[in-house]
Amino acid sequence: MKIALTLAAVLMATTVQAQTAGPIDPARLSAIVKVLASDEFEGRSPGSPGEQKTVDYLIGQFQALKLEPAGDKGGWTQEVALQKLQVQPGARLSVAVAGKTTVLEQSRQINVTTLRPVDHVAIVGAPMVFVGYGVKAPERGWDDFKGYDLKGKVAVFLINDPDFEAQPGEAVAGKFGGQAAAYYARWTYKYEEAVRQGAVAALIVHETPGAGYGWSTVAASNGESFDIVRPDLAKDKLLLQGWITRETAVDLFQRAGLDFEALKTSARSAAFKPVALTGATFSADYGVAHSQVTSRNVIAKLTGASKPLESVMFSAHWDAFGLGAPVNGDKVRHGAADDAIGVAGVLEIARAFAAGPRPARTTLFAAWTAEERGLLGSEYYGVNPLTPLDQMAANFTLDVLQTAGPARDVVLVGYGQSQLDDRLIAAARAQDRTVTPDAKPERGLFFRADHFSLAKQGVPVMLMMGLGGGADLISGGRAAGDKWVSDYTANCYHQPCDAWSPDWDLRGAAQDVELFYVMGKAIASDPKDWPDWKDGSEFKAIRERSAAARR
Numbered sequence: 164m165k166i167a168l169t170l171a172a173v174l175m176a177t178t179v180q181a182q183t184a185g186p187i188d189p190a191r192l193s194a195i196v197k198v199l200a201s202d203e204f205e206g207r208s209p210g211s212p213g214e215q216k217t218v219d220y221l222i223g224q225f226q227a228l229k230l231e232p233a234g235d236k237g238g239w240t241q242e243v244a245l246q247k248l249q250v251q252p253g254a255r256l257s258v259a260v261a262g263k264t265t266v267l268e269q270s271r272q273i274n275v276t277t278l279r280p281v282d283h284v285a286i287v288g289a290p291m292v293f294v295g296y297g298v299k300a301p302e303r304g305w306d307d308f309k310g311y312d313l314k315g316k317v318a319v320f321l322i323n324d325p326d327f328e329a330q331p332g333e334a335v336a337g338k339f340g341g342q343a344a345a346y347y348a349r350w351t352y353k354y355e356e357a358v359r360q361g362a363v364a365a366l367i368v369h370e371t372p373g374a375g376y377g378w379s380t381v382a383a384s385n386g387e388s389f390d391i392v393r394p395d396l397a398k399d400k401l402l403l404q405g406w407i408t409r410e411t412a413v414d415l416f417q418r419a420g421l422d423f424e425a426l427k428t429s430a431r432s433a434a435f436k437p438v439a440l441t442g443a444t445f446s447a448d449y450g451v452a453h454s455q456v457t458s459r460n461v462i463a464k465l466t467g468a469s470k471p472l473e474s475v476m477f478s479a480h481w482d483a484f485g486l487g488a489p490v491n492g493d494k495v496r497h498g499a500a501d502d503a504i505g506v507a508g509v510l511e512i513a514r515a516f517a518a519g520p521r522p523a524r525t526t527l528f529a530a531w532t533a534e535e536r537g538l539l540g541s542e543y544y545g546v547n548p549l550t551p552l553d554q555m556a557a558n559f560t561l562d563v564l565q566t567a568g569p570a571r572d573v574v575l576v577g578y579g580q581s582q583l584d585d586r587l588i589a590a591a592r593a594q595d596r597t598v599t600p601d602a603k604p605e606r607g608l609f610f611r612a613d614h615f616s617l618a619k620q621g622v623p624v625m626l627m628m629g630l631g632g633g634a635d636l637i638s639g640g641r642a643a644g645d646k647w648v649s650d651y652t653a654n655c656y657h658q659p660c661d662a663w664s665p666d667w668d669l670r671g672a673a674q675d676v677e678l679f680y681v682m683g684k685a686i687a688s689d690p691k692d693w694p695d696w697k698d699g700s701e702f703k704a705i706r707e708r709s710a711a712a713r714r
Contacts, residue, residue, distance in 0.1 A: 186515035187508070187677045189669035195224075195507035199481070200499035200663045207498055208485025209389065209533045210247055210456035217481050218459055221530050224510050225463040228517040233464035233527055233549060240459035243532055243543045246280055246396070247456045250386030254449035259288070260418040261442045267411065273366070274381050275405030276388035279396050280453040284403055288444040289363055291317045293421075294437045295430030296325045297356055297365075298347045303338055304433060311437040314361040317445045319412070323373035324348040325431050327605060335431050344607030346701075348373075351537065351610075354404045364403035364445065368412040375606025376652060381406045383484055383496070383657040389536035391543055392455060403447055419443045458482075458532040460540045462549065465516055467525040467687070473554045475687040476527040476622075477512045477679065478541070479505030479561045480534030480613055484657055493659035498535075500629070500651065500661055504669075505561035506530050508627075508676040515680050522687035524556065531613050534562075535657075541613035545620045552617065553709035556686050557583060557694055558624045559679040560614035565629035567647040568668035569637045572597045573675055576631040577609035580702070582694045583625045583682070590678045602632025621705035623694045625682075627675050634671065 198204075198220065205213035222239045225232075232239040256267045256275065267273040277284055295307045297320040305325065324347045329336040339345045346352055350367055357365035371377050393399055407415075416423040419440040429435055461481065467473060483498025497503075513528045527550065531540035545552070573591050578584060578600035588598050601608060608631055609615065614624035630652060633644025655661040686692050693713050696703035 185673070185677045186518070186680060187511045187673040189673040191511055191514075192504065192507045192669045192672060192676070193663070193667060195510055196499050196503045197663045199503035199506060200497040202495050206485035206496045207481060207483045209245060209458040209482050209536065211485055213485065214458060214532070218461055221461040221481065221506070225461070225513070225528070228513055230463040230465060230513060230517060230528065233462040234460070235549070239463065240461050241544060241547075241549060243458045243460055243540050244392040245456045245458050245533060245536075245539060246278070246390045246392050247454050248277055248280065248388045249452045250276060251450035251452060254386070255447070256449075257446050258291070258415055259444050259446070260415070263418075267407070269386060270382040272411045273405060273407045274384065274386070275403055275447065276384060276386055277403055277451055278388055278390045278400040279402055281402075281451055282453075283450055284447055286317075286364060286403060286445065286447040288446055289315060289317045291319055291440040291443045291445050292437050293319045293416075293426060293440060295426075295435045296321045296323065296347070297353045298324060299356060300347060305338070307430070307435055307437070308360055309436045312361070313357070315363050317364045317366060318357045318360065318362040319440070320353045320357075320365060320367045321373070321427060321430060322348070322350065322367050322370055323605065327373055328427070329431055333431060334433065343604035344610070346610055348607050349610050354401060357404070358399065358401055362401065364447070365401055365405075366445075367406045368409055369406045370409050372605070375603070375608070376656065378408060380657050383487070385487055389456075389533050389539055391539055415443060416440065458540065460532055460544055461530040463513065463528045465521055465526045467523050468521045469523045470690045471525050472551055473524040473556060473690060474527050474550050475524055475556050475683045476529060476558045476617075477509050477561070477683060478529040478531060478558060478613060479509045480532070480540065481506050481530040482532050482535055482540070484535055487659070490659045493662075496657060496659055497662040499663045500566060501563045501656065502534070502561070503663075504564045504566070504672060508561040508564065508672070508679075511676055512680045512683070516684070522684060523690050524687040525550070526683070526687050534613050538613050538616050541616035545616040548620075551712070552620045552622055553712040555617070555622045556692065557683065558614055558617045558622050559683055560612055560624065560626045561676065561679070562612045562626065563629045564627065564672040564675055565634055565644070565647055566664075566667040566669060566672060567634075567636055567643065569671045569674060570596070570634035570644065571637065572599045572635045573627075573678060574599050574601060574629070574631040574634055576601045576626045576628050579697060580609070580700050581623045581625070581696045583623055586682045586685070586694070587625065587678060590681045593681070594674055594678070596674070599632065599635070618702050619705070621702060621709060623696060623706070625679070627679060636671070
């Protein structure tokens with residue numbers, strides 16, 4: 164028995180060593196996260212003292228690796244001009260039905276922001292109109308608006324898209340990708356469409372299944388918002404945008420003589436037309452503090468040995484939510500898993516590249532600002548690139564890695580989008596692992612991370628995100644992986660308890676980071692290797708427009 168136990172221990176040790184062997188060190192990942200998620204960095208909010216500490220730290224890490232600066236004017240950073248806006252305390256928000264006014268409490272029943280740089284928002288008695296999912300998609304034969312005049316009105320949207328809850332046999336089933344959310348499912352799209360339709364404001368009814376996250380995530384902004392500085396924000400942005408809880412919506416509809424669930428069902432039909440909430444009006448009165456903030460992306464590179472203009476990029480976002488209301492005495496929203504661990508992964512990949520021979524293509528290492536404010540740092544880079552995007556072979560983005568140990572598989576968000584899927588399958592096989600598609604594509608995670616900003620420019624991208632579904636953990640299997648995801652998203656996502664812990668097991672995270680290193684190294688080393696989008700991807704046509712640059 165003693166010999167058998169000893170042999171089992173040896174086999175276990177050998178297995179663990181195999182799971183952690185490679186250039187990515189779990190201990191270094193942990194050490195980097197411990198620093199970035201510490202109280203000293205104050206939650207790494209753009210424009211705060213925590214930003215300067217973060218930027219200084221990242222530049223120091225890149226310099227220590229003897230990388231080259233890849234920012235503006237030969238520096239380490241790219242300046243990103245942001246508009247910072249904050250709803251002031253004491254916001255007065257209410258709905259009135261048939262003369263009876265109900266006050267709505269900011270962050271509890273409603274959460275509103277504004278992206279217009281005004282001192283004061285005042286909406287008095289604006290009529291409310293339910294617009295279903297608020298989708299206008301001519302290519303799919305769908306128009307929820309049917310010419311309805313929304314000028315001066317508040318548009319009330321459902322989250323997600325019309326076939327999210329479709330039943331078998333319904334005509335809408337599959338029209339928007341089924342449970343795999345299309346861009347029409349995203350809150351950003353709904354606000355954009357509300358602007359195009361002339362609404363003065365938009366409110367989205369929050370439901371956790373359709374949104375993919377709980378109300379605490381919605382309320383985490385505390386009325387703070389950011390945007391890229393634009394020439395005419397009044398033309399591009401609503402005066403007020405926000406969310407209301409499902410309970411608030413159901414009560415409002417009932418008092419207006421409407422059945423919320425029945426209207427949700429009717430919104431799954433292409434024949435749906437907007438429905439006025441008869442007698443219901445919305446009012447808002449609050450101050451707005453606004454200022455322009457210059458934040459920074461931090462970007463480093465290793466210039467390619469023979470194809471310096473061609474590139475492969477590895478990226479993560481350095482920002483988190485800063486300081487907020489104390490929870491159990493902690494006011495710092497540390498952003499350890501989201502996304503200090505992604506930044507640590509980028510630094511570890513950079514370390515691995517710096518230790519070896521330079522590949523033919525340039526390798527870029529980017530830490531984006533303002534992801535939590537709407538992917539703004541990466542959006543700015545996508546619009547104002549510092550390297551030719553038509554010659555960027557791939558972008559690999561790290562955003563929230565699981566901290567529960569080694570796994571038998573890796574969960575892929577956006578499976579089926581690009582040929583990078585096949586590279587990931589091969590790299591995972593070399594680790595004796597498999598690839599599992601996103602377990603809950605209805606959450607639209609593919610549109611909720613920084614890789615999306617580059618996908619919109621046609622660059623083939625891949626996202627490593629631990630929220631795509633529970634991994635099949637060596638210890639505890641899929642059930643344990645699902646529990647890690649559910650516990651994190653329900654309790655710590657964007658909250659102070661997203662903090663570094665000495666109890667983390669980052670061997671699985673290190674394996675996942677290594678997959679991107681292996682894939683990126685192969686692509687960077689072969690100038691003839693141009694991964695492409697797969698047929699059916701909405702990004703393939705964008706990439707094809709620049710095909711001549713890669714011949």
